[in-house]
Amino acid sequence: MDVTVVGAGPVGLVLAAELALAGATVQILERRAEPDTAMKAQSINVPTAEALDRRGLLPAAEQVQRETLDRVGPYARTAEHRPPGAGRQGPESRFTGHFAGMVLDPGLVDWSDPDLAAHAATDGARMVPQPQLEALLADHVSRLGVPVRRGVEVTTLDDTGDGVRVGTTAGPVCTGWLVGCDGGHSTVRRLAGIDFPGTDPELTGYQAVVDIADPEKLAEGWTWSSQGAYRYGPQPGRVATMEFDGPPAGLPDTRLRSRGRTPTAPVTLEEVQASLRRISGTDVTLTALRAAPTRWTDNARQAAAYRSGRVFLAGDAAHVHPPFGGQGLNLGVGDAMNLGWKLGAAVAGWAPEGLLDTYDDERRPAGAWVLDWTRAQIGVLRGDAKSAALRGIVADLLNTRAGTTYAVKKISGVTQRIDLHGDHPLVGRFAPDLRLRNGSRLADHGHRGEFLLLDRSPDGAFARLAAAWSGRVNSVGDPHGTPAGVLVRPDGVVAWASDTSGVTDVAALEAALRRWAGAPSSSSSRNR
Structure with missing residues (x-):
């Protein structure tokens, strides 16, 4: 196999699917004989829902939410999903969550805030509990032909420089790359000798x-x-x-x-x-x-490195923290989406220099933020008098329109950004809901896991340039409109955007394509 993923939770399943879409041969090893049904995250955030959307899984996620609401409907009126008496339609029914047990009132949220308004297409797919998400993703990887070998534990690993030899309870495995998605007590992390510093x-x-x-x-x-x-x-x-x-x-x-x-x-x-x-x-x-x-x-730790040679870590294997708000699930899915296309590019032989190093560079800050976000909630939750006083002050702040909107934006993930050094405000952000004149959305064109290029230039200049990256970039024409052009990486992050379509804009797009999608297809070759 090109890649062996250890762990068949949501993170491992997403990663394996992304690798398969990139053309890599991949298998999953899972020590559990059956899927884990333990109570864990009860919902997903916007970037996770949008990741499902881009891969054509939004209808399935929306069906899960409908079934969840049918199951808990009589009680959800008093949960953090909506206030007493709220109906199932309209802003009041949108998922908000809580901070340290303090439920965020949907009626106080400014839903017209640009960050929230730009990411509303997946509102109907947020209440997806982890067991149902795993089942949905298991079907997805099955359709992609990815084998999941259950009841198999990793016992040894040896990074030979050109591959990894893995000892397992089912016999030896030889693989090009190994990714540990095997949880907070990660065997892969321990065998790779990667430290796991943090707070006890x-x-x-x-x-x-x-x-x-x-x-x-x-x-x-x-x-x-x-x-x-x-x-x-x-x-x-x-x-x-x-x-x-x-x-x-x-x-x-x-x-x-x-x-x-x-x-x-x-x-x-x-x-x-x-x-x-x-x-x-x-x-x-x-x-x-x-x-x-x-x-x-409330053990909070982050791996000293997300990569050691040909071994990577993702999800809880790379970071652990208190489970408030299901942030760990979403953080791990973000890891998988980020690493999947990059490792797939390395397997395919077209990865530009340094691409794999950007995985740690981009995902480490996101992990550090989640650790601190959950640590802060522990500080507010303690039963001592000082924490109780702090809890009262935070509750007052969260009872304001600005305070609730701020918290909901943070919890939902709509403000996440990677520093990609671009001038356009979209660069480094997750792509917003971009609707096209033909009635489709840009996300509808991302089911194959390629780069997406939205070309609104009058003469199709952006798409003509991107044709040299055929097989990696899917160009979608939508004449006229702003922005004039947007390049979205396979993980949903905007790599380039422009409101104009002049010569300098075309040159900037070419630079972004070379930076992220490698050399043009005509000069690339598959190298395993």
């Missing part, structure tokens, strides 16, 4: 859906006590707990082991009940688990 945990949290014998003993919403905080609802039986009695620095697993548990051991009903009783100060009784629960901490 101060809390342990649980998330579960349970049957409760005496639910009247719990208060709805978030409740703080001297032992921590818990949340009950909005759906019946959904509980989350946080206890701020974490292990000493340098011994992140001590407390869990002292209670007969390790961080990777299955969560039991008794474990969730004990945590809920300690925090609530009641003798509430849980009688059954109705969904696979999860255990988490």
Whole structure:
């Protein structure tokens, strides 16, 4: 195989799909015999939804959202999806999320804000829980012919300089490149010798859906006590707990082991009940688990390098942090989209010099921001008097139109930007909803994973130039309009844009094409 991906979660599935679209042969190794059904992220952000959109998966994601709303509809009116009494249509039904348990009121959001208004096409595909997302992506990679080998664990790896020899429980594997998408306890990261610095945990949290014998003993919403905080609802039986009695620095697993548990051991009903009783100060009784629960901490770490030779890391293997807002899932999908086309270009032999190095350069700042965004929420969530005072101030700020709009923009991902040193305001941003005169959208033309060039020049000058990159650039003509031209990378990031179509604009487009899409097709050759 050209590339072997370790881990069949959303990140590994997205990465494998992108590589397959780029023409690489790819396989996925997954230690679990069956897909993971544990409760994790309950929604996706705008860049993730738009990534699905560009690959033709938006209808499937919209169907998942409809089914999710049908399932939780009676309770979603009090969740962070919409306020009491709001209907399913209009701005009030848009997903907002929360910051440190403080629900963001959709009615306070300025939905006309240019950043939000430019990315509204995927509003109907945001409430996609992680298990359903994995199923959707598994179908996608299956259609692309990517094999997923389950029940296979990686045991050794040897980067030979021209490939990687991987020892597994199913026998040896020889591959051109290896990518670890195998989670926070990544075996690939450990075997590659990549350090994982960061901050040790101060809390342990649980998330579960349970049957409760005496639910009247719990208060709805978030409740703080001297032992921590818990949340009950909005759906019946959904509980989350946080206890701020974490292990000493340098011994992140001590407390869990002292209670007969390790961080990777299955969560039991008794474990969730004990945590809920300690925090609530009641003798509430849980009688059954109705969904696979999860255990988490505020352990926040980022790999010292996202690449070591022919070995890469993506997703939780590259960064871990508290799970607030499902940021980890979205951050990992962003990693996969960024690395997929670049590694595919290297396999195909047309990658310009230094292209693979831009993966770490571009994704590391995004990871660092998410770590700090979630750390800040931990600071606000603590049960001590100082954090409570800070929580009150933050709540006041979030109760303003400007404050809520700011938080929603950050959580949704619409303000993400890569520094690509371009003059046009779109450069480095995720491409906005660009609608064409024929009724289609630019995203509709990206299903094959190529660069997209929107050409609105009067004489088609941009498309004529891009013809030399045939097979890598899909030119879409749409005469007249602003911007006059936009070049979108396969990961959805705008690499070049111009409001005019003169000689200097054509020259700037050529420079961008050479920078990101390599030499023209006529001078490239496949080199594995």
